[in-house]
Amino acid sequence: MFEQHPYGKLISEYIQNEKYPVQPADLYNPIKYILSLSGKRIRPMLVLMGARLFGKEDLKEVVPAGIAIEYFHNFSLIHDDIMDRAPLRRGQATVHQKWNDNVAILSGDALLVKAYQELGKSPADRIPSLLQVFNKIALEVCEGQQLDMDFEKIDHVSEDEYLNMIRLKTSVLLGGALQMGAILAYADEKQQQLIYDFGVNLGIAFQLQDDYLDVYGDPSAFGKQVGGDILCNKKTYLRIKTEQLIDGEARAEFDDLLSSDTIEDGEKVSRMKNLYAKFQVDRYAEDIKLRYTDLAYNKLEQISVSEPQKAELRKLADTLMHRTR
Template identity: 50%
Template sequence: MHSFEELSAAFATRFASRHFPDHPASLYDPAVYFLDLGGKRIRPVLCLMGNELFGPIEDDAWQLAIALELFHNFTLIHDDIMDRAPLRRGMPTVHAKYGSSTAILSGDVMLVVGYDYISRIQSSHIRRILQLYNQTAVKVCEGQQLDMDFEGREQVTLDEYLQMIELKTSVLLAASLQIGSILGGAGLNNQQTIYQFGINLGLAFQIQDDYLDCYGDASKFGKQVGGDIVAGKKTFLLIKTLEVASEAQRREIKALEQASPDEKVAGMLRIYQACGVDSWVRELKEHYRQEAYRSLEDIAVLSKRKEPLQHLVDLLLSRDH
């Protein structure tokens, strides 16, 4: 069994080769540029770990891991266009550097090249894998649309936000694990259980991300603390605050919309604390962490084989600054 770090290193070596032709450079160079920005590469490694949980890693798993990472990056290029984001990992986004039209096409071709990697697999489970992959791609699009819909709404319920996060973030983590498990020969019950493990892991991870945006150490978190507050983004903290806030606190929140960024962040953090949502969101993350552990426990393989995934949960969900 390999650790997440070992598989990450092995995948990074394989993924470093160029996935696109040289010409036209105006189409393919932006895609290469974006992939060179790096990233955690969590989804492809989850595919490999899902495979190894049930048997030796198949050659097909590497092809599918590359396809999953290309799909994920395709979504990020398009998300950045929709969000009008100027930076990604501290560097100009593709549309900011090359223009929106080129960014759309570079994202599109990345998606198609991902399907080309899927076409190379030899597994007899190809139809089931392709069905799951396509269902997941549709769900990710639904999640992104809901996220955009929520921007224009005054109120979003916690259940609605959880559903959006599940679609936008969790399903791709879950599907990566399940695709790997299919290649490893897992039965249907184990497939469903590892999928649920991925869903719970993704929800806990996003809750942590929302929390760290407000309370993290910017130098360690890699983002400006309070960025979600300044942007007026609906997060777990804001949604819960709007559920429990008094009338006076609601008026203060409204007034803070006109404040300077620093005043807005300081004011909202005070309100979050007064409403108790800082501790509530830590408890919510812990709930989904425990749900992930439970799902992992329910997978019918030897406990020893689960240790790398147990370590991964600890690795991804231990950040509190």
């Protein structure tokens, strides 16, 4: 799908041609490993698409900023997987599982440094603006991750709190990637803001789809442990909505599933899915996903370029909202 897109191939070839020192092996091998897994390369592709949208012809000048986004994204995944104790990433063992926590932490740190090295290869007059956006979204991603961890310690999270968390943890990176492309194409600040807002709203819809796939996706296609959010009592939109609607005996069942540590994994996932079905929370999730998708398209429509120039982003958005992985 995305891997066969010309931009995806351009990004993948750049990464494959990157040379790393042989030693220390436990610093560089995990970096090569995480980057070799079959990720969709959506975020770096968005940098290129943002630049093309505003008429940038020479994408060679844009690729390093896209690589910086990809390196930052994978750095965050390595560290997130440690925090979540996740066993799988893209269908393969996570870095901390394949090596150990200490190796994963340090190799993730090195990947973040490499992101800044790549950003420094951008045209000199664009670097200050790129850094301003990159640093802002990088810090917001950290804020979102901390909020996500904070949610584990509190009993109740509202819909608005959850949507703000996923905006920070997931969506600003998509919006920022597009904005960085616009910066490299010398788009004005109004156009930069519109493309950023398009990406952020699309990103929220993307994460809501991810929540849905975690419960209802095909394990062989999804690439992660299906039902993983249920097993670790993660406060996703589906769970938050269920908690709002639930009552009576179903409430006792819900509370039991959250508190018991003796229920087998398969049974817990099955019983929680039954509660989701009873209160039709999948429909609520679909409705709110479509709401944010519509907001994204509205921002795209306001951008002052021709409709044919927008076709690539429309196609990408449609694909993301109907994906199975």
